[in-house]
Amino acid sequence: MSSKAWALIHAVGQTLQELGFRERSKERPKDFTRDRKVGFVGVLSMILNLARRSTQIEWDPFRERLWPYQTDESTYTKPSFGEARQKIRPEAFTELNTVFVNRYNDEEYRPFRRFRVCAIDGSSKPLPDSPQLRAEYGGATGKGSFTVAKARASPLDDVLNGMVVDARIAPFRTGERELARQPVEAFLRRAIRQIATLMLFDLGYPGTSPRTFPRTSAKGMPSLPLLFYLISHPIRPGMRVPVSFYPKIIGVAKSNTWVILTLSSAQAHQVSAIGVEATAVPAVRLRVIKLCLPTGQIETLVTASTEEEMSEEAFGEWYAV
Numbered sequence: 001m002s003s004k005a006w007a008l009i010h011a012v013g014q015t016l017q018e019l020g021f022r023e024r025s026k027e028r029p030k031d032f033t034r035d036r037k038v039g040f041v042g043v044l045s046m047i048l049n050l051a052r053r054s055t056q057i058e059w060d061p062f063r064e065r066l067w068p069y070q071t072d073e074s075t076y077t078k079p080s081f082g083e084a085r086q087k088i089r090p091e092a093f094t095e096l097n098t099v100f101v102n103r104y105n106d107e108e109y110r111p112f113r114r115f116r117v118c119a120i121d122g123s124s125k126p127l128p129d130s131p132q133l134r135a136e137y138g139g140a141t142g143k144g145s146f147t148v149a150k151a152r153a154s155p156l157d158d159v160l161n162g163m164v165v166d167a168r169i170a171p172f173r174t175g176e177r178e179l180a181r182q183p184v185e186a187f188l189r190r191a192i193r194q195i196a197t198l199m200l201f202d203l204g205y206p207g208t209s210p211r212t213f214p215r216t217s218a219k220g221m222p223s224l225p226l227l228f229y230l231i232s233h234p235i236r237p238g239m240r241v242p243v244s245f246y247p248k249i250i251g252v253a254k255s256n257t258w259v260i261l262t263l264s265s266a267q268a269h270q271v272s273a274i275g276v277e278a279t280a281v282p283a284v285r286l287r288v289i290k291l292c293l294p295t296g297q298i299e300t301l302v303t304a305s306t307e308e309e310m311s312e313e314a315f316g317e318w319y320a321v
Helices: 003-017 019-025 040-048 055-066 078-085 091-102 131-137 176-190 225-231 265-273 312-320
Strands: 116-120 123-126 139-141 147-158 163-171 197-201 235-240 257-262 283-292 298-303
Touching: 003 040, 003 091, 019 040, 019 091, 040 078, 040 091, 091 163, 091 176, 116 176, 131 147, 131 163, 147 176, 163 176, 176 225, 197 312, 225 235, 225 283, 235 312, 283 312, 298 312
Parallel strands: 116 197, 197 235
Antiparallel strands: 116 147, 123 147, 139 147, 147 163, 235 298, 257 283, 283 298
C-alpha cells in the first residue's frame, strides 16, 4: 500500500477515535455508552471494510486482525451488528468522506491544465426492498404493478483523482437536474483546493427541472439559471446540450463561437432566490464547442471557459477524460 493511502487511512482512523465525532455520529446520547464486545469504532470500521459476504464470515477474520486478543471470546452475531449499525447517523459517513477528501496529498494531486476535473451525473440505485424504504424513497414499478425500492443518486466525482467529492441520495421521483445543485453547493462550501474547476454535465442538465429553474418560454424552451449559477462561482461548466436546446446555440455552424443568451425576468428572479446577484440585464455569455467523436457524431458543448483557459483542442482532450 502506498504512503498516500496509509496517510489517508490514518487520518480517518484518528477521526474515528475522536470523542466529538462519536457524539455527533450517534442517533441518541445513550447509544454506545455501555462497554460492549464491539463499540462505536468497531462497528464503523466493519462498515468501512465494505463487507460483501455474510456478517459472520466477514466479522471473525476482521476481528482477528484488529483485536487478536478477543478471538477466543464468543462470536459477534448478525443481529447484534444490525442493531448497532442503526445507532449511527448517516452524517457520520459524510464527515468521514470530507476528512478523506480534505486530506488528499496536494503534491500528488492530478490537475488537467491547472484545472480540477469533475463530473456529475444522476442515476437510480436499487435499495434493499422493504416497506419502510419504499415509503421513504418510492421505487420503480415492474410487471404486475410490483414496486421495487429505488432511490435517485447524484455523485460529484473528481475524475482524475478517483474521488467522490460529494454524493446525494433522494426519493426515486426526484429529477437528476433537481438534485444536481446539492453536491455542487456542498463542494463549494468545503472549498477543497482553491483552484478553478472544470465540471462536465451530461445531456439534460441545461434543460433544467421546472421546480428548480422553471421554463419560461411558451414553447417550453430550456432555461439558463443553472449555467448562470455555476458561472458565478469558480466553476467552468461544460455541458452537452440536446438538439432541443436554444436554436441560437444549436444553429452555430462554426465551433469556438461565443453566443450571448439573456435571462427572462422570471429566470433572473429564480437566480436571485438561490443567492446569486443578477445584473440589471442578466445574460449568460457562452462559448459553443463542436466536437467530432470517433463515430463521426457531432456533439455540441457550451462552456464559459475562454480560449486562453482552454483551447478547442484541449476541450477534446478533456471530454475524452
